[in-house]
Amino acid sequence: MNAPLTLRRLVLAALLAAASSSAWAADPVHDAAAATLPEYLDLLRLPNVTRASAADIQRNAAWVKAAFMRHGFTAQLLDDGDTPMVFAQLGDRHARKTVLFYAHMDGQPVTPSEWDQASPFTPVLKAKDASGAWQALPLDKLQGGAIDPEWRVFARSAADDKAPIMMLMAAADAFKAAGKAPAINIKVLIDSHEEGGKPTLPDVVQRNEKLLKADAVVMLDGPMHASNRPTLVFGHRGVTGFKLTVYGARGDMHSGHYGNYIPNPAFGLARLLTAFKDADGRVLIPGFYDGVHFDAQTLAAFAAVPDDEAALLRRAGVARHDRVGDNYQQSLNYPSLNVTAMAAADIEHPRTVIPFEASASFDIRTVPATPGARELALVRQFVEAQGYHLSDGAPTDAERAKYPLLASIAGGEGAAPLQTPLDAPIGVWATKALEGAYGEAPVRIPMMGGTVPTHGLVVGLKSPILLMPLVNADDNQHAANENLRLGNYFMGVKSLHALMAQPL
Amino acid sequence: MNAPLTLRRLVLAALLAAASSSAWAADPVHDAAAATLPEYLDLLRLPNVTRASAADIQRNAAWVKAAFMRHGFTAQLLDDGDTPMVFAQLGDRHARKTVLFYAHMDGQPVTPSEWDQASPFTPVLKAKDASGAWQALPLDKLQGGAIDPEWRVFARSAADDKAPIMMLMAAADAFKAAGKAPAINIKVLIDSHEEGGKPTLPDVVQRNEKLLKADAVVMLDGPMHASNRPTLVFGHRGVTGFKLTVYGARGDMHSGHYGNYIPNPAFGLARLLTAFKDADGRVLIPGFYDGVHFDAQTLAAFAAVPDDEAALLRRAGVARHDRVGDNYQQSLNYPSLNVTAMAAADIEHPRTVIPFEASASFDIRTVPATPGARELALVRQFVEAQGYHLSDGAPTDAERAKYPLLASIAGGEGAAPLQTPLDAPIGVWATKALEGAYGEAPVRIPMMGGTVPTHGLVVGLKSPILLMPLVNADDNQHAANENLRLGNYFMGVKSLHALMAQPL
Known part of the structure; x- marks a missing residue:
């Protein structure tokens, strides 16, 4: 099914690949992204399992706070018992709207013996050889020189969810390098408790309501659509x-x-x-x-998501799917x-x-x-x-x-579930920004099937919320050999830069 | 349901109780039974968990063989690796039919901490006090003096299945004391592997086919009908x-x-x-x-079993039963x-x-x-x-x-299942013997629901088989606080004596 969409995606992928190895190299946003890769590796070297060690989380928080400050943000720790969160801010002009970006620095527990590398906290750069097997490359390949977007960095939280933290800083750097300022005020909240233990986000939000107050919230978590096209998610079950x-x-x-x-x-x-x-x-x-009930706009939105359902069934190993909705997206609604x-x-x-x-x-x-x-x-x-x-x-x-x-x-x-209308201002704003950057509409998912703990943000801030996942869908998140595709790192910085450049 | 039967059972129980404390005391069969109680206690003092210790089983086998010889049988061990079985025999006249009695000396594993006594292998005599709680009595109460049939001996295998072994010897003693001989030739096979480990009975039977050959087999295992009336079981699923x-x-x-x-x-x-x-x-x-299909005789036999189905449901804690048969017995067929x-x-x-x-x-x-x-x-x-x-x-x-x-x-x-026709000679013989001894028909169960490993005997000996359980239904077999009601010990000796006195 969806044969025309598949073809279109292949063409797009080829264009993106061409772009990444030539045009992007001359792009200041790409340069800003590349410059942050050594810091990204440093961040991955900090163990971050909340349930295992509060001291580890404290080290992550101190590092993240210092990093935001190095990149021009003001930053502070938010008290959360012995596992502080981090708040950062860039710009505070009354004439501009404020967007709060959310990400988390804690990671899922690890079983090192299951990983194909010495330690989940010693990042390894890998490329696929002719046979399709992953082979390690020297890390210094990331310091100058052309970077193949298909290379990947393997480490716990490489994708979920440390990459977006560094992408935020890189996007801000790109404005600075160009001598410009973002079109929005930027706030950042870095959670320390997303992956384990009792969620403390609602309490932290409640205690810091004024500080976190924003006109819109963008959550940077989870993987992009399997097509790896820029993705906006308007809700979750x-x-x-x-x-x-x-x-x-x-x-x-x-x-x-x-x-x-x-x-x-x-x-x-x-x-x-x-x-x-x-x-x-x-x-x-x-x-x-x-x-x-679904209106015509929503039904059209389901059909517009470029899902390859045949491939999905093949991966799952089942010959048929349940028939709750007319297609995969509708089923999730x-x-x-x-x-x-x-x-x-x-x-x-x-x-x-x-x-x-x-x-x-x-x-x-x-x-x-x-x-x-x-x-x-x-x-x-x-x-x-x-x-x-x-x-x-x-x-x-x-x-x-x-x-x-x-x-x-x-x-x-x-x-609780979350559903932001497809035509809400936050959605129009983000869609317009990404269309401008990529020349075509992003994948807009009306509602993802899984559940994200947005309730604390929703109740505490009463702001419209959108999810913008930035990492590759095949990132092995929560499992062994978690990884980030480097093309996604550059694309993520580009997407964030586009949002920051777009007045809300 | 079955109110008339319940009443009849109560009357019978009263009569039996009266008989046990007066008439039985002057009965030579009762005296022979009472005389074996000290040996019964000695047998219970031998640990007998096959899976735990082969040496324990060897001690049981040596004791059982010697005991049969003391009581006038010839006896020998049957090779079965390191856990021998015991064969005993009494009488070998060509003019008489031969009946093989089967019992087993091994027991289920024990968890001593769950028992209300120092050790499952230190038998304790108990009586119920006015509040219904079990209270220990001195063991020497069993050596002379009146024995209350409601007293119980608590120990592993007190019921399952060492009691029938001693009952066989006591029944033979009663003939000797009366200067008579049984009307049948008696063979006895005492299994060492009934409760655990790989069943070896088929092999042992095959190797000793000639020795074990008999015209009928009576298995002495399992509990009697819940009414505690003499019970014959004609098959099992x-x-x-x-x-x-x-x-x-x-x-x-x-x-x-x-x-x-x-x-x-x-x-x-x-x-x-x-x-x-x-x-x-x-x-x-x-x-x-x-x-x-059930013929009229079989349907009548189902209805004649004095089951108290209301009590069964109450004990199980369910308000209704499945409706496969018209009654409990039919359901099991x-x-x-x-x-x-x-x-x-x-x-x-x-x-x-x-x-x-x-x-x-x-x-x-x-x-x-x-x-x-x-x-x-x-x-x-x-x-x-x-x-x-x-x-x-x-x-x-x-x-x-x-x-x-x-x-x-x-x-x-x-x-495999086993089913001996209700009108087979072995059934007629045993029914007649018990009717003679008790003045009323025994409970005749066409087929019990559970499974008994009779296949080795059936295939090896090709003899008709009947089960005659002798111990109380509430004996806690396979569990903690296994016990034998002493009234059942005396009744069991009486039943065996009746079979031995009846020509087949």
């Missing part, structure tokens, strides 16, 4: 988790002496799951999709009901028993029209409509004697 | 295990980015389970019950399809993913009309009829690209 347990006998029962007689809760749970969804993955719970895990007894050591209970954990990905609390209430009602009595935890003896079908539902915690 | 795995994507997929798009195999597995059975637990797989465990991802640590696979392990309890291989073939056909392609283990890339629904089925090992 929320998430609500819960656990459904179906109860059988008081304890495991001998499957010989009681098989065909004592009901097996695994079959009961299976019946509920089967009632929840049809064979195409559409939720059958009444009201679950209520309020979800409906709430989902997903089983994240399921269990009865111990499948690694099955004994010949009728298990006493069977459980499934779920996540509901929500959209603004379908709040998690409403969806969970609909699930509860539906389970009751199937004849189940919902107990508060494990059933009492009286409940066991009275109700043939017993279950419980626990949980309901989650995070 | 077989068992066949398998594992069904439904495949989703190649690996776990992010539930945000792919929820509503990449199919979740947990829902696929649930749909299959729901198709397997209706809400009343009846299997919907075509042909699964084919060949199962149909093959069952039971989920023994089920899993997708890790429910203890659920992550927000679409799990890459979902599995359920099953056991099919089989009856002679429904062999395990046939049932498993029907399951495979049924899964395919639901649109699934069954791969041989995990699917290949080509299978992933071709088939929307992918699953695999592995396993199929199991044990």
Whole structure:
């Protein structure tokens, strides 16, 4: 599907590649980007696993604060217990609008033995050889000389999310080198708690509301669209988790002496799951999709995203996809009901028993029209409509004697969705900036399927929010051999420079 | 349900209790039983966990062999690697039929900390106090004086299965004390491998076919009917295990980015389970019950078993039972399809993913009309009829690209069922013997739901087999605080004596 788009993308990729190795070399924005690469490597050398070491995060915060100051920003640490965040600022003219850029300096835990290099915190520059294998290059290849955009830097947080921090400084440098000033006031918040531990962002935002106040927020996190074209994301789904347990006998029962007689809760749970969804993955719970409607502009936006769905299915290794929406993007704009895990007894050591209970954990990905609390209430009602009595935890003896079908539902915690209208001023501004820089419209994703902890920013600042991911989609983020494609580093600086040059 | 039967049982219990404390005291069979109690305690003092110590089993075997010889049997060890079995014999007259009695001397593993006594291998005599709590009594209460049938001996294998070994010797003693000989030739096989490790019975039987040859086999194992009335069991179900795995994507997929798009195999597995059975637990797989028919005699036998189904449900803690048969006994005479465990991802640590696979392990309890291989073939056909392609283990890339629904089925090992006709000579003989001893028909169970490893005996000896369980149903076998009710010890000796006195 989308054959014309694929062709167009190939042509674009060829143009970009040509541009990067010749025209970009004479581009002051490119030069500014290249000049920051040694600092970028230094930043990657600082271990940054919040859960592992607060002292590591303190070292990152001190380094980042000093770096912003070296690059012309004012900067300060924001108190957050023993893992401070960093605030930086450039320009404060009343006549200009203010944009707050968000990124984070902490990273996911590492298992060094899984990496194809000595340490996740010793960055390695690599290029693909003729056979497609990654081969290390000397790091000094990054100091002067032509840089192949296909080279990659491998290290924890190379992409997620230290690259955007340095890209911000490089973009500011480009204005300075050209003797110009950005068209917006720039604020920067660098989070220390995005990847682990209790999220502290809402508290930090609340305590620093005035300092962080902005007309718009741009979050620099996550990977770009798989086409690697400049990408704007206008929202994300929320998430609500819960656990459904179906109860059988008081304890495991001998499957010989009681098989065909004592009901097996695994079959009961299976019946509920089967009632929840049809064979195409559409939720059958009444009201679950209520309020979800798409106008013509939104439907067109779904269709305009250059997804290669055939390639997606091939990568995943499945011959067909669920049929909730007409295409991948539309599917992500409906709430989902997903089983994240399921269990009865111990499948690694099955004994010949009728298990006493069977459980499934779920996540509901929500959209603004379908709040998690409403969806969970609909699930509860539906389970009751199937004849189940919902107990508060494990059933009492009286409940066991009275109700043939017993279950419980626990949980309901989650995070809220975010949706910025496609025609909101922040979207018009960013789209215009990127169109100006690249000569064509960016990929505009109405809503990404995953969840980003924007709630603290939304509630605390009440500013419109947009996500602008800058790193390659195949960056292995959260896993071993995380990497940044250097072409994306240059493109990211170019995109940020374009936004900074565009009056809001 | 069964109110009249319950009343009749209460009356019978009262009569038995009265008999045990007065009439039995003057009964030579009762006296012979009482005289063996000190030896019974000695036998319980020998640790007997096959998997834990072969030397322990050797000590048990030597003790059991010597004990049979003390009680007038000839006896020998049967080679079985380092865990010998014991063979004993009493009488060898050509004019008499020969019955082989089977019991086992090995026991289930113990967790001493879970026991309410110093050691599972230091037997403790206990009586219930007014509050219903068990209180220890001096062991010498068992040496002379009246013995309350409600007292119990607590120790590993007190019930399962050392008591029947001593009961056999006591029953033989009663003949000797009366100057009589049994009406049958008696052979005894004491297994060393029933509770754990690789079953070696088939090999031992094959190597000793001539020695063990008998006209009938009576297995003394398992608990009596819950009514505690003398019980004969005419068969048991077989068992066949398998594992069904439904495949989703190649690996776990992010539930945000792919929820509503990449199919979740947990829902696929649930749909299959729901198709397997209706809400009343009846299997919907075509042909699964084919060949199962009950004649009027068998239906009457089901109804005659004095089950208290209301009490069974109360103990289990469920308000309703599956509706495969018209009653509990009939349900156990149909093959069952039971989920023994089920899993997708890790429910203890659920992550927000679409799990890459979902599995359920099953056991099919089989009856002679429904062999395990046939049932498993029907399951495979049924899964395919639901649109699934069954791969041989995990699917290949080509299978992933071709088939929307992918699953695999592995396993199929199991044990055969056994069914001796209710009117077979062995059943008539044992029924007549027990009727004579107790003045009413025993509980006759056409087929128990669980599986007993009789196959080695059946194939090796080609003799009709009957099970005569002798111990109380609430004996905590296989668990902590295993115990034998002393009334059952006396009743067991009486039942064995009755069989031995009855010509086959």
